[in-house]
Amino acid sequence: MNVAVIGGGAVGVTLAYDLAERDADVTLYEANEIAAGSSGRASGLCYDAFSDRRDADLGVRALERFRELSGGGSFSFTDCPYVWLAREPRPGDEGRAEQRADAIREHVDRMREHGLDVSLLSGADLQERFPEVVAHDVAVAAVAENAGYVDPEEYTNTMALLARMNDVEIREGTPATVTADGAVATGDGTHDHDAVVVAAGAHTRDVVADVAPIPVKPYRVQALVTERIDVEPPMLFDATNGFYVRPWEGGLLVGDGTEAVEQDPDDWTREADESFVTDCAMYQEQALGWSWxxxxxxxxxxxxxPDGDPLVGELADGVYVATGWQGHGLMRAPAVAERLAEQVLGDGDGIGGFDPSRFDGDETFEIVEGMDVENR
Ligand SMILES: Cc1cc2nc3c(=O)[nH]c(=O)nc-3n(C[C@H](O)[C@H](O)[C@H](O)COP(=O)(O)OP(=O)(O)OC[C@H]3O[C@@H](n4cnc5c(N)ncnc54)[C@H](O)[C@@H]3O)c2cc1C
Known part of the structure; x- marks a missing residue:
């Protein structure tokens, strides 16, 4: 079977590799260069900390594959526990604070039902296990043991290399769209394939516009890396303050700064806001007692x-999409790609609940932050 993949991010290159592993003849079209999109800008957190069984299973499988694929010299997966926490109520925030703490407790119960390695900790327990985390005002915390991080750009480039070694033809500098009858249109003409998979990140909606509308909104998130730090924190998401941190090449990565506003994927601000950098410095003090x-x-x-779940599967006859990750696309890439490769080659039913045909494509909806404890 001859398959086109449009988009050379973590999802597209893993899919191209998986398709080729299953003997498909694969051409990957990338508008710029491998990892030029979100996969080259991600933070690299990977975990199985999902309360939904399907999401948890995908998380577990993805972690298994990250470990299997890593260590070949080009990228490595580093095991590191993932902590998420809610702080004690502040004046005026009592109701929300209670909801966040309850959401974490419920989340842990659900994860235990799925057999995942997770524990619920008080602020004192957290302090004892992770002395570098400021925990005196922590109401409740959870720790998922099956977690870690990768360098997202290295992961994506490694998978592209492995795909090439499996005879995938990677055409960088080749923007592509899908025509109404399912062919791939590029600057040098149209190309017929037995199937086309569009994993073009924030551009996916535009790439398939002549095939069918899909309800996806790009939104902006931010991250920074500090100079060298002298503590060893876990990966941590603070549901009260909305920031996450992880160790990053001797420094500390601090993320979020989510701007819940739809962006034009061809016209958005790639630099971080000054206010984000200032807020991150304050947050480091609050979370780790020091700012670097x-x-x-x-x-x-x-x-x-619209529902916070991705769009993965067949959109029209022979045309597939994979997008809408709500900030969790890198950590799911190895699991989703494998399942999608099977579906495209007729060996699987796809991922239940992610089917893009569940929407008409013209839905109106608000952007919701993917890491919010109430949304996982
Ligand atoms: C600051 C930040 C932190 C993040 N942290 C995490 C994290 O810790 N964990 C996690 O799981 N996720 C994280 N994410 C989300 C993650 O980056 C994405 O979900 C993931 O990278 C999506 O991968 P992708 O392959 O679908 O898309 P992309 O990586 O965006 O790849 C799409 C590719 O398609 C190409 N393309 C676009 N249009 C065309 C066209 N017309 N023709 C051909 N090619 C085209 C682009 O150039 C690009 O290379 C983060 C994102 C950001 C921005």
């Missing part, structure tokens, strides 16, 4: 859908 100088800061795009 910023080395670099940036913004990138994530993609939202």
């Amino acid at each position: 100088p910023t080395d670099r800061a940036w913004a990138g795009l994530c993609t939202a859908t």
Whole structure:
């Protein structure tokens, strides 16, 4: 079977590799260069900390594959526990604070039902296990043990290399769209394939516009990396303050700064906001008792859908999409790609609940932050 993949991010290159592993003849069209999109700007957190069984299963499988694929010299997966927490109520925030704490407790119960390795900790327990985290005002925390991080750009480039070694033809500098009858249109003409999969991140909606509308909104998120730090924190998401941190090449990565506003994928601000950098410095003090100088800061795009679940599967006869990750696309790439490769080659039913045909494509909806404890 001859398959085209449009988009050379983490999802597209893993899919191209998986299709070729299953003997498909694969051409990957990338508008710029491999990892030029969100995958080159991501933070690299990977975990199985989902309360939904399907999401948890995907998380577990993805972690298994990250470990299997890593260590070949080009990218490595580093095990690191993932902590998420809610702080004690502040004046005026009592109701929400209670909801956040309850959401974490419920989340842990659901994860335990799925057999995942997770524990619920008080502020004192957290302090004892992770002395570098400021925990005196923590109401409740959870720790998922099956978690870690990768360098997203290295992961994506490694998978592209493995795909090439499996005879995938990768055409960088080749923007492509899908025509109404399912062919791939590029600057040098139209190309017929037995199937086309569009994993073009924030551009996916535009790439398939002649095939069918899909309800995806790109939105901006931010991250920064500090200079060298002298503590070893876990990966941590603070549901009260909306920031996450993880160790990053000797420094500390601090993320979020989610701007819940739809962006034009061809016209958005790639630099981080000054206010984000200032807020991150304050947050480091609050979370770790110290603030380190910023080395670099940036913004990138994530993609939202009406129900917060991705769009993965067949959109029209022979045309597939994979987008709408709500900030969780990198950590799911190895699991989703495998399942999608099977579906495209007729060996699987796809991922229940992610089917893009569940929407008409013209839905109106608000962008919701993917890491919010109430949304997982
Ligand atoms: C700051 C930040 C932090 C993040 N942190 C995490 C994290 O910790 N964990 C996590 O799981 N996720 C994280 N994400 C989200 C993650 O980056 C994305 O979900 C993931 O990278 C999506 O991968 P993708 O392959 O679908 O898309 P992309 O990586 O965006 O790849 C799409 C590719 O398609 C190409 N393309 C676009 N249009 C065309 C066209 N017409 N023709 C051909 N090619 C085209 C682009 O150039 C691009 O290379 C983060 C995102 C950001 C911005």
